[in-house]
Amino acid sequence: MHTVDVVVIGAGFAGLTASRELSNAGYEVLTLEARDRIGGRTWTDYRLGHDLELGANWVHWVQPHVWAEMTRYSRGIERSPRAEEAYWHGADGKPRQGTLEEFMALIDEGQQLVIDDVREAMPRGAEPTVGRIEELDHLSIQDRFDRLGLASEAKAANESVWVGHVNAPLSEVGLSSALRWVAATGGHWQLMHEASATYRVAGGLKAFTAAIASEITGEIRLNSRVASVAQSGTGADAHAVVTLESGEQIRAKRVVSTLPVNAIGEIAFEPELPLAWRRQHAERVASQGTKVWIRVGGHVSRFFAYANQNDPISVLKAEFYCADERGNYTILVGFGPDHSRVDVDDIASLQAAVDRCRPGLAVEEATAHDWMADPLSQTTWMTHRPHQLTRDLTELQATQGMLHFATTDNANLWGGFIDGAIESGLREARRIIDSLPRPQRRSGS
Ligand SMILES: Cc1cc2nc3c(=O)[nH]c(=O)nc-3n(C[C@H](O)[C@H](O)[C@H](O)COP(=O)(O)OP(=O)(O)OC[C@H]3O[C@@H](n4cnc5c(N)ncnc54)[C@H](O)[C@@H]3O)c2cc1C
Known part of the structure; x- marks a missing residue:
C-alpha cells in the first residue's frame, strides 16, 4: 500500500493551502481531488465569450488571509463596474429607477x-x-x-x-x-458591501490557485474521489487508510478533509464523524441559492438592480461589456435565493426574472454551475442557520484523532469566503506540523 505522511482530500483553497504548507515543511503530501481540475468552488471558465467566475468572484484587502496570498503570488485586482443607475421595487412592488x-x-x-x-x-x-x-x-x-x-x-x-x-x-x-x-x-x-462584491482577482481565480499549486512539491492527483477514511492502530502504529472510489488505498499518518459540511456525508468515516459534523450535515447549512451569468443584447448602462427577496433573481448587475460577430453585448451577474428556481436553458423564464429586476433588457443566453446539485459541494458560500454558529463552530474545528478538518465552513474570520478557506488550511497545517515529527530533510533539500 502506498504510504505518505499526509493525505489532503480536496484541492480548493483550503486543501491547496494546507498541502503547500505541509510540503514546504518537508512532509510527503498527497492531495486527492475528485474533480478534473483544482480550485473547488472557485472556477474560472470561458463562457459567453469571456472568462467568467462560476464560483467565487470577489476579494478585498480587509480579508487578511487572502491578501497575504495575493502578495505572495503578486496578484492584482480589477474593479467590477461602478454602477451609474440603481433599480429596486417601490412600495407598489413595481421596479423603480434612481441613482446609486x-x-x-x-x-x-x-x-x-x-x-x-x-x-x-x-x-x-x-x-x-x-x-x-x-x-x-x-x-x-x-x-x-x-x-x-x-x-x-x-x-x-x-x-x-x-x-x-x-x-x-x-x-x-x-x-x-x-x-x-x-x-x-x-x-x-458599507465596507462589508465593498469587501464582498467589488474587486476581482486579475487573471482570474484559476491563475491564483495554479500559483499556489505550483509550490506544492507532492502530487496533486485529479479525478481521485475518496470513498472512505478509516483510522486504526495506536501509538507508533496509528495510521489512517484512505480508500478511493477506484479501490486504491493510501496509508497516511494524518488526513485533512476539506469537504464542506453539506458534502462530507459522501465519505464514510471510521470512527464516525464527531456529533457537530453529523448534526450540521443532516440539517444542512443555510446557503442554497444560485449565481447566474446572463448575456443581454447591446451595451447597457452600468447598473445594479434589486428585485424582491422572493424573486428567482433578487440581485442583478452589469459586469462585462463585450462584442462579437453578433454585435455588442453585456454580461450580467445575478444572484437568487433558491437554485432550483433558475434554469439557464429556459430563456423565457430568465427574461421574466430579469424584467423583475431591470426592465428593457433582451436576454440572449445564460450560464451557471449548480453548486447545490453538485455532489462535491452541495453548497455555495456557507451561511449558517440559526444556532449553528455558536453551537457547533468550536467542535467543527477540533481534530478527531489523525483526522483534521480544514474548510471555509469552520473558519473563524471570513467563514464562507476564500479567506476562510485559506485560514482553515493554515490552521490545520500548523496543527499537523506541531504534532507530527518532521521527516528527515531529503538529500538536496
Ligand atoms: C457561486 C459562488 C460564489 C462565491 N462568491 C465568493 C466571493 O465572491 N468571494 C469569496 O471569497 N468567496 C466566494 N464564494 C465562496 C468560496 O468559493 C468558498 O468559500 C471557497 O472557495 C471554499 O474553499 P474550500 O477549500 O473550503 O472548499 P471547496 O472549494 O469546496 O474545496 C473542497 C474540494 O474538495 C473536493 N472534494 C469533495 N469531495 C471529495 C471527495 N470525496 N474526494 C476528493 N475530493 C473531494 C471538491 O471537489 C473541492 O475541490 C463563492 C462560492 C460560490 C459557490
Whole structure:
C-alpha cells in the first residue's frame, strides 16, 4: 500500500493551502481531488465569450488571509463596474429607477439597524462566538428585519440586499451571518458591501490557485474521489487508510478533509464523524441559492438592480461589456435565493426574472454551475442557520484523532469566503506540523 505522511482530500483553497504548507515543511503530501481540475468552488471558465467566475468572484484587502496570498503570488485586482443607475421595487412592488446615491440613502437606516448591536454581539471579528451572539443566535435575519419597523419600500430593498449577500431565504439564515460579515469589517456595513462584491482577482481565480499549486512539491492527483477514511492502530502504529472510489488505498499518518459540511456525508468515516459534523450535515447549512451569468443584447448602462427577496433573481448587475460577430453585448451577474428556481436553458423564464429586476433588457443566453446539485459541494458560500454558529463552530474545528478538518465552513474570520478557506488550511497545517515529527530533510533539500 502506498504510504505518505499526509493525505489532503480536496484541492480548493483550503486543501491547496494546507498541502503547500505541509510540503514546504518537508512532509510527503498527497492531495486527492475528485474533480478534473483544482480550485473547488472557485472556477474560472470561458463562457459567453469571456472568462467568467462560476464560483467565487470577489476579494478585498480587509480579508487578511487572502491578501497575504495575493502578495505572495503578486496578484492584482480589477474593479467590477461602478454602477451609474440603481433599480429596486417601490412600495407598489413595481421596479423603480434612481441613482446609486438614492438607493444607498433608501437602505442606509435598515442596513445599520440590522447590525447595530454588532460591537456587543460580536466584538471580535476573528472570534465569532465571543460576545452576546449566543443570546441572539436563535434569530434569523428575517426575524431582525421584521422587528425593525421599516417602511415597505426600504424593507424590501434591504431584504434583497441581504439575500444577495447570504444566498438563501432570509428566514433560514442566522442573524449571526450578518453580524459576522460586518464584524469582519470593523462594524462598518458599507465596507462589508465593498469587501464582498467589488474587486476581482486579475487573471482570474484559476491563475491564483495554479500559483499556489505550483509550490506544492507532492502530487496533486485529479479525478481521485475518496470513498472512505478509516483510522486504526495506536501509538507508533496509528495510521489512517484512505480508500478511493477506484479501490486504491493510501496509508497516511494524518488526513485533512476539506469537504464542506453539506458534502462530507459522501465519505464514510471510521470512527464516525464527531456529533457537530453529523448534526450540521443532516440539517444542512443555510446557503442554497444560485449565481447566474446572463448575456443581454447591446451595451447597457452600468447598473445594479434589486428585485424582491422572493424573486428567482433578487440581485442583478452589469459586469462585462463585450462584442462579437453578433454585435455588442453585456454580461450580467445575478444572484437568487433558491437554485432550483433558475434554469439557464429556459430563456423565457430568465427574461421574466430579469424584467423583475431591470426592465428593457433582451436576454440572449445564460450560464451557471449548480453548486447545490453538485455532489462535491452541495453548497455555495456557507451561511449558517440559526444556532449553528455558536453551537457547533468550536467542535467543527477540533481534530478527531489523525483526522483534521480544514474548510471555509469552520473558519473563524471570513467563514464562507476564500479567506476562510485559506485560514482553515493554515490552521490545520500548523496543527499537523506541531504534532507530527518532521521527516528527515531529503538529500538536496
Ligand atoms: C457561486 C459562488 C460564489 C462565491 N462568491 C465568493 C466571493 O465572491 N468571494 C469569496 O471569497 N468567496 C466566494 N464564494 C465562496 C468560496 O468559493 C468558498 O468559500 C471557497 O472557495 C471554499 O474553499 P474550500 O477549500 O473550503 O472548499 P471547496 O472549494 O469546496 O474545496 C473542497 C474540494 O474538495 C473536493 N472534494 C469533495 N469531495 C471529495 C471527495 N470525496 N474526494 C476528493 N475530493 C473531494 C471538491 O471537489 C473541492 O475541490 C463563492 C462560492 C460560490 C459557490
